[in-house]
Amino acid sequence: MGDDRVLRVIARLLIPFILLFALYVQFHGDYGPGGGFQAGVIFAAGIILYALTYGVEPAMRLVPRRLLAPLAALGVLLYGGVGVATMVLGGKFLDYSVLAHDPLHGQHYGILLIELGVGITVAAVMLLIFFAFMSREG
Amino acid sequence: MIADNLPALLVVLPLLGAPLCLLLNRGTAAWLVATLVAWLVLAISIALLWQVRGGDALHYAFGNWQPPWGIDYVVDRLAAYVLLIVAAIGAVVMAYARRSVAAEIEPAQQPLFYTLMLLCLAGLLGITITGDAFNLFVLLEISSLSTYALVSLGRDRRALTAAYQYLIMGTIGATFYIIGVGLLYMLTGTLNMADIASRLAPVAGTNTVHTAFAFITVGLALKLAMFPLHLWLPNAYAFAPSVVTAFLAATATKVALYAMIRFIYSVFGGAFTFSQMHAELLVLPLAAAGAFVGSVVAVFQHGLKRMLAYSSVAQIGYMLIGLGAMSVTGLTAALLHLFNHALMKGALFLAVGALVLRMGTTRISALSGIAKQMPWTMAAFVIGGLSLIGVPATAGFVSKWYLILAVLENGWWPLVVLVVLTSLIAVVYVWRVIEVAYFEERPADAPPVREAPLSLLLPTWLLVLANLYFGIETGLTVGLAGEIATDLFGAGSGALPLEAAP
Numbered sequence: 001m002g003d004d005r006v007l008r009v010i011a012r013l014l015i016p017f018i019l020l021f022a023l024y025v026q027f028h029g030d031y032g033p034g035g036g037f038q039a040g041v042i043f044a045a046g047i048i049l050y051a052l053t054y055g056v057e058p059a060m061r062l063v064p065r066r067l068l069a070p071l072a073a074l075g076v077l078l079y080g081g082v083g084v085a086t087m088v089l090g091g092k093f094l095d096y097s098v099l100a101h102d103p104l105h106g107q108h109y110g111i112l113l114i115e116l117g118v119g120i121t122v123a124a125v126m127l128l129i130f131f132a133f134m135s136r137e138g
Numbered sequence: 139m140i141a142d143n144l145p146a147l148l149v150v151l152p153l154l155g156a157p158l159c160l161l162l163n164r165g166t167a168a169w170l171v172a173t174l175v176a177w178l179v180l181a182i183s184i185a186l187l188w189q190v191r192g193g194d195a196l197h198y199a200f201g202n203w204q205p206p207w208g209i210d211y212v213v214d215r216l217a218a219y220v221l222l223i224v225a226a227i228g229a230v231v232m233a234y235a236r237r238s239v240a241a242e243i244e245p246a247q248q249p250l251f252y253t254l255m256l257l258c259l260a261g262l263l264g265i266t267i268t269g270d271a272f273n274l275f276v277l278l279e280i281s282s283l284s285t286y287a288l289v290s291l292g293r294d295r296r297a298l299t300a301a302y303q304y305l306i307m308g309t310i311g312a313t314f315y316i317i318g319v320g321l322l323y324m325l326t327g328t329l330n331m332a333d334i335a336s337r338l339a340p341v342a343g344t345n346t347v348h349t350a351f352a353f354i355t356v357g358l359a360l361k362l363a364m365f366p367l368h369l370w371l372p373n374a375y376a377f378a379p380s381v382v383t384a385f386l387a388a389t390a391t392k393v394a395l396y397a398m399i400r401f402i403y404s405v406f407g408g409a410f411t412f413s414q415m416h417a418e419l420l421v422l423p424l425a426a427a428g429a430f431v432g433s434v435v436a437v438f439q440h441g442l443k444r445m446l447a448y449s450s451v452a453q454i455g456y457m458l459i460g461l462g463a464m465s466v467t468g469l470t471a472a473l474l475h476l477f478n479h480a481l482m483k484g485a486l487f488l489a490v491g492a493l494v495l496r497m498g499t500t501r502i503s504a505l506s507g508i509a510k511q512m513p514w515t516m517a518a519f520v521i522g523g524l525s526l527i528g529v530p531a532t533a534g535f536v537s538k539w540y541l542i543l544a545v546l547e548n549g550w551w552p553l554v555v556l557v558v559l560t561s562l563i564a565v566v567y568v569w570r571v572i573e574v575a576y577f578e579e580r581p582a583d584a585p586p587v588r589e590a591p592l593s594l595l596l597p598t599w600l601l602v603l604a605n606l607y608f609g610i611e612t613g614l615t616v617g618l619a620g621e622i623a624t625d626l627f628g629a630g631s632g633a634l635p636l637e638a639a640p
Contacts (some may be wrong), residue, residue, distance in 0.1 A: 070161055074161070080157075
């Protein structure tokens with residue numbers, strides 16, 4: 001597939017929009033349909049499209065594999081960290097209302113942060129799975 | 139702040155410790171984190187048991203979303219009792235893990251190993267503490283998925299097929315469970331266990347509830363390895379790394395049994411389960427068959443781990459007999475054996491892990507004369523074995539005593555004979571090991587073997603001494619198990635108290 005010029009050009013055109021759309025789904029998730037999981041998958045799909053059209057090696061240069069596992073862990077820690085922060089501020093685990101003076105803002109910040117954690121982890125894990133299968137010898 | 143959030147911290151600590159282990163990416167550092175977390179969790183579970191010892195349940199609303207809409211963590215005495223045993227085994231096994239893991243798992247995979255262990259611990263604790271049927275499924279998946287990966291880390295390549303087999307069976311079990319929960323949700327419109335229980339009575343006669351009951355019990359029966367759904371268990375236990383085997387054998391099937399007890403008594407209710415569905419007609423013969431077949435097959439195994447795995451199938455049969463006895467004594471016996479079996483299998487598998495470390499094999503025939511070289515390890519194995527048989531002054535005796543009492547209460551003589559007979563078969567398979575280890579000469583050309591290091595012996599002996607302690611001092615186990623069983627039978631079919639907002 002790597003030599004198909006049409007595919008490469010179209011992919012090059014599409015990938016920035018896919019990544020941008022992923023960010024839109026990520027940060028618009030609190031008001032519209034979407035959220036961290038979908039955003040993470042879309043983001044990873046953009047990278048995977050790049051890997052499929054331009055080869056796995058360039059994709060791995062773009063997103064180094066050794067960064068992926070720590071990123072996946074960081075996402076979970078961000079999610080849990082928000083929960084711990086709410087407990088420290090005197091609320092229940094993941095009770096975002098205590099995150100800001102106005103409970104509504106608190107809920108807003110809370111959901112954005114944990115969905116960011118979800119997004120990072122999902123994108124990293126999707127890419128880890130993809131790279132694991134692609135880079136298998138033999 | 140900490141005291142109010144203990145029910146959440148119990149699950150959150152291992153859940154956050156897991157990614158931390160992955161980030162540290164060093165075997166020893168990950169082990170330190172995992173051990174620290176496991177002991178903190180044990181302290182929390184003791185504190186929780188202390189708080190609910192009087193019988194009042196603790197409720198914790200996640201994110202301050204009140205039940206039945208939000209996820210409600212409920213710590214009653216039953217949950218606290220199971221939490222204690224899971225956390226205690228987790229703490230002991232984690233302390234034991236460093237040397238054993240260093241020998242059995244590649245350095246690059248060691249941080250992953252501790253990550254998975256903590257995830258598994260978080261899942262098992264979460265299943266026990268949650269009061270939400272769907273949340274239970276999520277946590278069941280967290281613990282199961284990490285378990286599949288843990289089993290596959292075994293040195294033997296057959297660990298991969300064992301893990302795959304377990305993956306397929308376990309996924310079928312989890313799917314059945316979630317189908318059942320889906321049906322209940324369709325009828326009652328709620329996922330909170332206490333709420334389901336309170337809305338179930340008007341629809342209890344419908345086929346949908348009957349189907350839901352069937353799916354949930356069969357799904358959980360797969361998870362707890364009820365005969366003949368146990369086929370995944372022997373291979374998974376035999377090929378997993380020693381630490382994993384000890385941890386799983388002592389906790390995973392117990393937590394699944396707990397979930398089954400929870401559903402029978404706190405969601406469906408004992409009256410529905412036994413008077414309407416007559417679950418005992420299915421459970422009792424299968425439990426009896428499991429106890430017998432598991433024991434007999436164990437006698438003919440060549441591998442130590444596989445022998446103990448089949449013995450586990452038999453022990454699960456005992457617990458199910460207690461459950462099927464439909465009485466306070468029966469349930470007491472099931473709960474007691476849940477606790478005591480965790481102690482004895484934990485001790486036995488840890489002793490086996492020490493043998494694996496020094497010998498590199500679990501073949502029984504390779505152990506000839508090993509008791510001279512490894513006296514402490516083999517002594518631990520012998521006491522664990524005595525407890526497994528049910529010799530007086532060990533924990534195993536106490537639970538078997540109550541099991542026989544429960545069976546006698548119902549006048550089921552054949553089952554008394556079965557329990558005694560299978561205990562005698564246990565003598566046979568434990569004796570096989572003792573005979574080889576103590577009474578055969580070590581071959582002259584065998585390489586010298588040293589006693590296991592202290593870091594392995596201490597945790598093993600901690601569990602061995604617990605076997606002796608709970609065989610003599612039964613206040614905690616028998617007293618608590620009896621009170622829990624009375625709770626579940628009394629108070630309107632033992633429904634969970636519906637949350638009263640604090």
